[in-house]
Amino acid sequence: QVKLAESGGGLAQAGGSLRLACVASGLTVSTYGMAWFRQAPGKEREFVGIIKWNTWTYYADSVKGRFTISRDSAKNTVFLQMASLKPEDTAVYFCAARETRATSVDEADYEYWGQGTQVTVSS
Numbered sequence: 615q616v617k618l619a620e621s622g623g624g625l626a627q628a629g630g631s632l633r634l635a636c637v638a639s640g641l642t643v644s645t646y647g648m649a650w651f652r653q654a655p656g657k658e659r660e661f662v663g664i665i666k667w668n669t670w671t672y673y674a675d676s677v678k679g680r681f682t683i684s685r686d687s688a689k690n691t692v693f694l695q696m697a698s699l700k701p702e703d704t705a706v707y708f709c710a711a712r713e714t715r716a717t718s719v720d721e722a723d724y725e726y727w728g729q730g731t732q733v734t735v736s737s
Contacts (some may be wrong), residue, residue: 616640618709623638623731626699630735634694636709644683647712648692650683651721652705652733659708661719665692674715677703699735706730707724 624633636648649664663673665683673681682695692709708725716725 616711618711618726618728620728621730622705623707623733625734628670628737630699631697631734632699632707633696633697634707634731634733636692636694638690638692638711641711641726642687642711643690643692643711644687647715647717648685649710649712649724650681650692650694651708651710653655653703653704653708653730654705657705659721661721662694662707664717664719666717667715674719688709699733701735701737704733704735708733711715718736719724727728 616651619637626632645667645730647666650662652660653659665671666677671683680698685692706728709728712724
């Protein structure tokens with residue numbers, strides 16, 4: 615049984631940083647496409663970034679240069695380091711996993727999801 619568990623969310627000031635973690639069980643993060651999505655109140659869930667099986671990363675334009683995805687294979691964990699946070703980054707952040715090697719920014723292509731962690735950025 616696959617389980618993805620996010621942690622690390624909370625309250626940050628604009629310009630600050632947070633690091634989210636996604637601990638996986640039932641799958642190996644180094645063989646899956648591991649992505650982060652977010653959903654702000656009243657908005658649709660949107661793609662944030664992905665780290666593929668070969669460590670290649672890709673980010674949405676809205677977070678490029680500010681957010682970094684990495685992984686620790688020994689801990690079977692994926693991280694989302696967020697810097698220079700803005701109030702518009704406020705959202706519930708979700709970890710998702712996709713078995714196939716093709717890259718996708720479409721949430722419908724991801725088989726497994728975590729429960730989400732809230733990030734709130736104050737101005």
